[in-house]
Amino acid sequence: MTHQEQLNPAQREAVEHTGGPLLILAGAGSGKTRVIVHRIAHLIQRHQVHPQHILGVTFTNKAAGEMVSRVARLLSDASRRPTWISTFHSLCARILRREAPALGFPRSFTIFDADDQLRMIKQVAEEMGIPKDGPSVASYQSFVERARNRGWLPQAAFEQSPKNHHQLCAQLYERYHQRMRANGTLDFGDLILAVIECLERFDPIRERYLAQWQHILVDEFQDTNPAQYRLLKLLTNSPFHIAAVGDDDQSIYAWRGATVENLLGFEHDFPGCRVVRLEQNYRSTQAILDLANAAIAVNRTRLPKVLWTTNRHGPKPVRFTGRHEGEEAAYIARQIELQRKRHQVEYGDIALFYRINAQSRIYEEQLRRSAIPYRVIAGTSFYEREEIKDILAYLRLAINPADDIAAMRIANVPRRGLGAKGSDQVKLRAQERGIPFFPALESMLEQNNAPCFRKQTREALQQLAALIRRLRSEARSATPPSQLTSWLIEQIDYLGYLQAVHPENAADRFDNVQELVNAMRDFEEERPLRHGESDTSLQGFLETSALVQAADQPTAQGAVNLMTIHAAKGLEFQVVFLTGLEDGLLPLVRGGAEEPENPDEERRLFYVAMTRAKEQLFLTDCLSRRLFGNSVANQPSRFLEAIDDRLLQTDPTSCRLFSPEGTAGYSTRSRSYPIPRTLADPDDTARSFATAPRRRLPESSETWTRKSREVPPPAAGRSPDPLRVVEELAIPPDGLRLQRPTRDGSELDALVGRIARHRTFGEGRITRAEYSGQRIKLTIQFPSVGTKCVISSYVEVV
DNA sequence: ATGCATTAAATTTTT
């Protein structure tokens, strides 16, 4: 066996340890996945563990997929590959497809996303007569989520919630939970909870799974919530063949219920546990690791570890402070081009991180202006789009007639004349008879002696009922989902509906629906329906679509990557810009609060962000930032203040300067200030540092109060027009001109006033043109249909 | 049902 030669001693220990529980503390970039994958291979090859007896659990489908494919690469014999590597949620769904009847709901259960959940909570709140002017529905949702994360069934929620308001929350949770189970619908949290319930209540079932999995591996253990940990414990029996891999320093999902205590308490829960630390980092330069180590060392409750590497020392991370966010953005754009020129870094190897999505706009604008290709990793997932959810709701209803949220969603989509009033009647009937919404609707349609609804509505609804019945039988007879869906959208004339309701982007939305059909086709090819399986292929697709985000966008080669720090976890880039390093933003201080909610977690975010960088790290901020409408002056992030200045170099063009001696100051840079040679060029570092002008910070200044509102610009007196400044800086000062045509608005101006021809709206005059993401959005006055907004690619300019 | 105006609220989001 050659593969173990690639492992360092700690990794090898983590791979080879057997006979008891194992906790692997895997620092950032320490080859964690390599260890897990090798461990699986080792168990199979060296210890003759049957692949079916290995369970690998991750949080993301991406991680699960990577694990599967890397194990496959190690094991040439396909028949020896483990078949139980998946996310917590997929695992639980798979278990419940077998065990659901024991808990009293059918195997054909459907899965709710957060939006469905919210709708159900709204529904329940309404039924309970909870006034609308009270606490928001979202606050009830977060109560439910908290209960789920902690593994509380309603009973436990009651016991744990002494206060009045929480008692009401618990009541709502109870009704919600009953309703969900009665409907055969499960939210994400309940997938876990239902399996826990099943294992705790039915010993034979638990025995079966205990026998099934003799070795368990858990990835990203620091991200588990109490419910998930409880599940793991239920699946693990003496001699506790469980290996947990995690890094307490990278725990950034506490707000979603993850608790580092799981990791900290692991040794206690599994006595005799072996702990292995992976501290050798294979990703970053020592200069970056020095900074990251220094930053995280401040946290009190952590398992001490220090990352080191045999990589070169590399240039020190660079500090830059702009006077406002436009300057920060312009600096980044300039620096991106420099990095490309001097270090042959490709756009795709560069990333820009921010704490909150709202920050991204300014960077996008600047990158566009500088003609730098970029992509933003974020946004609503494909499966959260309204049009996709509509179609999926039809299919869900076909699979699960009791899925009320799906039924209520499509009962009047497309319009069938069933408004709020008619809908209430159906709900009333459902409540009276204790049956779900759709069956109640059907029963009202069959009632001939005293017909419900007016004629037109009734006929439309009868058609709907027939349609759903047809879908149901087709699904049972294993008609391919793609075929079924094509038929469905035809039947309901969904395109027509979209054009009526969303004339401005009906075509885009319909494209998405077509994309859904394509996704189904892919699914069918990948996973042909095996006869005798308990689920239909449609059910399989619905499950996949609920538990798998739209296929991860391929890491675009030629584009700078913009994302939140959370989204950056697990990724790595040559060059990283960590932006908005200001107190209030990172650490983030919410709304009216004085202090960050969880400063340690914010610091871990800082740490995660820095450890993504392989070669060069930029830490940027600005003196005053416009966010949500008004300008705020922020102090530099407290995270930086705790760090020895010698670990950093300040860009001489920065308006605030730090020196190794610890004297800080800011310069008033005039427009003619010569921009020095390239930064982040290791050889230049010392020189540019030495020549950087230094000025003392005024001892105290009223204008620099923390989190002040309107802020007079520093020193300069009068604020330069931000746009102006940005334009100036967009042209790199060393004379390098951007070759590509800039999208500065001239092409927009050229459009306004002209006549455009649209396929359905005819001809009209363009009154406005603006960028909308990468596209151009036009406002056009059509004589026939009035003013419409259209994406430029849908019209022909005459 | 639909369009408009006003108002409020605005981390992070693996499943």
Added chain:
DNA sequence: TTTAATGCAT
């Protein structure tokens, strides 16, 4: 600033 949600008049 932007966005979404709500209420109100059509």
